[in-house]
Each structure stands twice: as structure tokens, then as C-alpha cells.
Amino acid sequence: MAVVESEEIITICYRLQLKYSVFTGPYQSIKNLLYLVNNSKVKFTAMDYYEINRSTMFDLIGTTATYFVVLIQFYDGKNKKLH
Incomplete structure (x- = not known):
């Protein structure tokens, strides 16, 4: 959002210059x-190592969800063995 807004400011400034x-x-x-x-x-960067954008956020959410599902599967398997 902030990147889009900065690009919009540039566009507005160029239009104003013409007047x-x-x-x-x-x-x-x-x-x-x-x-x-x-x-x-x-x-937005992670200490200037790489840029954080929308795809980075979706990758992070996807990875977190995957690990969460795996943890749930291990936990369910543990409970079944105890009974």
C-alpha cells in the first residue's frame, strides 16, 4: 500500500508540474x-537482505500453515497410540 501511494504521489506531481x-x-x-x-x-526490507512484499507475506503464511497442519497430525497420532 505504501509503495503504491508513493508511486501515486509521483504521478500527481508530474501532472501538477504541467500546470x-x-x-x-x-x-x-x-x-x-x-x-x-x-x-x-x-x-520494506528485512535488514536490507531482501524486500518484503505481498508474495513474501503469502509464502510466510503458507509455510506457517503447513507446519501447523504437520504438528496437528503428529499430535493426533500421539493421542491414538495412548488409548
Whole structure:
């Protein structure tokens, strides 16, 4: 969501730039904002080792669910042997 919002800010700034003359104050302010947003893009990382995005989260949830199912199966098997 944050990445999409930062890209949307860039798009809005480019549209706003078209409404002003090159040498006006608002144009220069928008230009400065564009420089800042372009050079500091929002991204979520795990200590800069890899980027955390939607697919990473789904992989984490899937792996957790798999281990949970396996643990339940071992636990059920343990209970059946005791009776």
C-alpha cells in the first residue's frame, strides 16, 4: 500500500508540474518534491537482505500453515497410540 501511494504521489506531481511555468515557485517546489520522492522510494526490507512484499507475506503464511497442519497430525497420532 505504501509503495503504491508513493508511486501515486509521483504521478500527481508530474501532472501538477504541467500546470505551472518552469520558472515559477510552485513548479520548483514540485520539482524538489519529485526529486525527494524519486530518490527515497518506499520499500520494506528485512535488514536490507531482501524486500518484503505481498508474495513474501503469502509464502510466510503458507509455510506457517503447513507446519501447523504437520504438528496437528503428529499430535493426533500421539493421542491414538495412548488409548
